[in-house]
Amino acid sequence: MKKVVTVIAVVIVLLVIGGGAVQYFNSRQTGTSTDNALDPAAPDNPEGEDATTPEQPDWCPAYEFISAPGTWESAKDDNPLSPTANPRSFMLSITNPLQQAYTPDHVKVWTLPYTAQFKNINAQHEMSYDESRQEGTSTLEGELNYMHSECPNTQFILSGFSQGAVIVGDIADRIGGGNGPIPAENVAGVAVIADGRRMPGVGINPGNPVDGIGAEVALLPVNSLIQAVVPGATMRGERANGxxxxxxxxxxxxxxxxxxxxxPRDIGNGIDRAAALIAANGVHAMYASNPNVIPGTTANAWVVDWARGIIDAA
Known part of the structure; x- marks a missing residue:
């Protein structure tokens, strides 16, 4: 009986990873959009630029804020500079205030355009988690590579929610480990929200303490069971570089x-795990209003203030 309940718990947590956005859409009363498309080509660099010590072209922003939306909050063909694919995306509650506060020539706000789907037993037609995550990773790295090659002095601020947090966290981990698309000194800060690979003590927690671990870490021991019910959703455990x-x-x-x-860390306790997952099923959708994440504010408001603090201090 416990084995059955454990498998059910595995299915629930996978659906939570993919399904939190749907609850967020239903719970949110106001919003704006979130997805992306191709970034218009920037002007050519000025003639005579020194190839060994490149100068910053005039069109380059001082900062680029990169936003990675969660599952079902983005689309591959959306406009990254003015996303409209999902007007209720959580990340828009962060990027819209930043776009209103700064001119594009000072802060470029870019939203990751990717399929953002999660194939499961109730959505067999969708792109798998692995494929969606890889598409998003490749597109985001392409933007970093392009902007850094054209604007070597531009500083990057990276943020993402849910599946987008996993993508941003993976790239940040490689950058911090010396194997990323841009140098670590070009990253001014990273903020990931509801990261499925979170480990306690890795990075900085600005809010209330949480003792659990990311779903991809917790479910790694039962990854073979997951493949039977959610094909193409590989649980990869914790990141290599912290x-x-x-x-x-x-x-x-x-x-x-x-x-x-x-x-919860104990995947073997099927009954308690299932009860905990069911009780937490709506928490993932409430970051824009949950007062129990960061005392005195909400997660999205905190990220906006944090990003503005970085930009305004320069």
Missing amino acids: FGSLADRTYQICAPDDSVCDA
């Missing part, structure tokens, strides 16, 4: 009892 040299500027925001980032 964010490396970026650990002192990477913030892990996680709501207590959110099954995606605060999953």
